[in-house]
Amino acid sequence: MSKRVRTAVFPVAGLGTRFLPATKAMPKEMLTVVDRPLIQYAVDEAREAGIEHFVFVTGRNKGVIEDHFDRQFELETTLETRGKNQALEELRKDLPSAGRTSFTRQQEPLGLGHAVWCARDIVGDNPFALLLPDMLFKGEPGVLKQMMDAYEERGGNVIAVEEVPESEISSYGVVARGDGPDSGFPITGMVEKPKREEAPSNLIISGRYILQPELFSLLADQPRGAGGEIQLTDAMQTLMHNQRFTGVKYRGQSFDCGSKIGFLTANVVYALERDDIRPGFVRELRKLDLEDQL
Known part of the structure; x- marks a missing residue:
């Protein structure tokens, strides 16, 4: 029986230059989709999947993320005094329990693989989930929960994948697919940003992983790869030699909120799904008479 996945790692040290x-003074992970920060959506997804310990790999100017997952007594007192009990309950509901969060620093911008390696002592000798907060997913159940189901059945390492047009393949890590259902199939290979004609499929790695702790020792000795950074994909390729990798073509929709277009699209989609926002939002959109611009 595979060890239960109780810990999730969130790399949040990036500069957000796009x-x-x-993002000069505010972390990109605190950009809001409607009224919730991106990092909160990722934590919510992890909690739904049964994660109990949340590890944030931070950098300079990221202290506001730690504050976000802490109690603010002055704010709570003000809300209570003003009778805004629903808002107060929402704030308290979003907080992980005491002792369930850890923060560690990535002092140099050496890539995703290095950020993951920085969490090694906190994760220890246990499997862990890795969630990239830039990627926002809508799914029922959440994408990580879908992956957990595959992990419980197959063990090993699990990666969420999605299809993209062939014209976009060269921008992503791509997997080779073995036989099996979308809910859990063997990954037989992976390559980072291949040429279109050399890609093994049109299934890209989507920013959600369940990984085994042996990855840390590989990252410790991993030579720098593309861009002079320590690449997670390179270490996973090595780990594939002796561990199983399973792909999950998740059910749902993704938004790349590391790009302006993905971020703006997510705000529109999430706003239109809110009963308290949709009527007024639609009314304002109609006033803009956007037909000539679309």
């Missing part, structure tokens, strides 16, 4: 000047 959203400057908004």
Whole structure:
């Protein structure tokens, strides 16, 4: 029986340069989709999947993330005094329990693989989930929960994948698919940003992983790869030599909120799904008479 996955790692040390000047003083992970920060959506997804310990790999100017997952007594007192009990309950519901969060620093921007390696002492000799907060997913159940179901059945390492048009393949890590259902099939190979004609499929790695702790020792000795960074994909390719990798073509929709287009699209989609926002939002959109611009 596979060890239960209780810990999730969230790499949040990136500079967010694609959203400057908004991210000059505010972490990109705190950008809001409607009224919730991106990092909160990722934590919510992890909690739904049964995660109990949340590990944030941070960098400079990221202290506000730690504050977000802490109690703010002055704010709570003000809400209570003003009778805003629903808002107060929402704030308290979003907080992980005491002792369930850990924060560690990535002092140098050496890539995703290095960020994961920075969490090694906290994760220890246990499997862990890895969630990239830039990627926002809508799914029922959540994408990580779908992956947990595959992990409980097959063990090993699990990666969420999705299809993209062939014209976009060269921008992503791509997997080779073996026989099996979308809910859990063997991954027989992977390559980072292949040329279109050399890609083994059109299934890309989507920012959600369940990984075994042996990965840490590989990352410790991993030579720098593309961009002079320590690449997670390189270490996973090595780990594939003696461990199983399973792909899950998840059910749902993704938004790449590391890009302006993905971020804006997510805000529109999530706003239109909110009963308290949709009527007024639709009314304002109709006033704009956007037909000539679309």
